[in-house]
């Protein structure tokens with residue numbers, strides 16, 4: 001029995017105040033700056049949500065125009081970054097190369113250490129504008145294709161498709177992607193955001209905070225789960241096998257990717273909106289493959305909830321949705337970054353506006369104090 005109360009994994013611990021988002025597990029709700037995320041996802045474009053997350057209010061049309069112009073001005077990567085990206089191992093995971101590319105952006109910025117509110121906002125918009133191009137170029141380079149340069153003629157989500165595939169798909173598909181961007185944008189003190197805030201709390205620079213956050217998000221218990229979900233669906237293989245696969249996986253105590261959540265115990269508030277968008281997209285695509293993944297997802301969800309009472313999280317519908325949009329699986333977590341850069345940087349700004357070094361205590365359980373034996377006598 002421990003003489004102090006330790007909250008392993010910091011579960012249930014309030015680490016700081018935030019005014020950015022509120023996760024309300026008891027009513028399955030999530031708000032960004034007071035607005036329900038499902039309303040933002042369906043009624044606004046991701047650009048409006050990004051503005052809201054950073055500025056605290058939804059933009060007027062002229063504020064949005066100015067914001068989009070600022071983002072478009074920052075589009076485009078330096079020749080040096082393209083050169084470095086050309087040297088990346090094509091077999092490396094795109095989260096590893098993205099982590100390095102963001103770190104590279106930091107060393108390119110000679111004012112990286114400027115932490116004035118104006119500089120932090122500029123750097124946040126810079127990363128928001130450049131990360132989609134890094135992700136799209138990574139996809140193309142690792143598949144032996146030439147990157148497609150960014151264009152200032154297209155909106156955020158459309159431009160991402162253009163840079164990946166050289167074309168923009170049907171509006172329903174773009175809308176599904178845009179909805180996923182809003183749903184993935186922010187989620188209070190999740191592991192990667194807390195990592196970003198911890199790094200910022202030593203008054204390090206914002207690029208370092210984001211680089212660390214990318215490393216945290218990569219893990220399959222966090223953002224990496226959207227990729228793991230798709231590998232799982234591929235392993236299941238067909239809708240006919242889905243129920244037995246799940247029963248067998250549960251009987252052998254497997255962890256089922258895309259299910260469970262530290263904060264939500266009776267369902268992730270973002271899932272119904274993402275699932276509906278995924279279904280609409282499946283209907284538009286209309287192929288047997290699309291219908292197969294939809295049916296498999298539905299049966300796995302139903303079986304998991306019936307057997308264990310554990311609900312899907314956002315990664316469960318997002319994984320197959322990205323797959324059906326044509327993205328290869330290792331790009332799914334980098335796509336999460338394309339969105340979460342907004343939340344991470346908003347938290348870095350909030351942390352620095354009222355900073356206190358994050359430094360918890362550790363409860364020591366190692367050896368008692370002892371004497372060093374000289375090496376010859378050990």
Ligand SMILES: CC(=O)SCCNC(=O)CCNC(=O)[C@H](O)C(C)(C)COP(=O)(O)OP(=O)(O)OC[C@H]1O[C@@H](n2cnc3c(N)ncnc32)[C@H](O)[C@@H]1OP(=O)(O)O
Nearest residue numbers: 220221222223225254255256257258259260261262313315
């Ligand atoms: C965007 C996001 O980051 S969302 C999260 C994405 N991650 C995943 O989908 C990975 C799969 N899920 C998980 O590993 C976990 O549910 C986590 C990491 C998300 C949350 O973990 P915790 O809050 O630590 O919950 P914990 O692991 O203690 O789970 C509680 C119980 O539910 C079970 N459980 C939780 N999730 C799952 C799952 N996915 N599959 C099977 N059992 C599960 C645990 O085994 C545990 O059972 P026990 O009490 O009998 O030991």
Ligand SMILES: O=C([O-])CC(=O)C(=O)O
Nearest residue numbers: 186187189190191262263
């Ligand atoms: O909140 C969490 O722990 C994980 C999550 O859903 C997110 O970061 O979107």
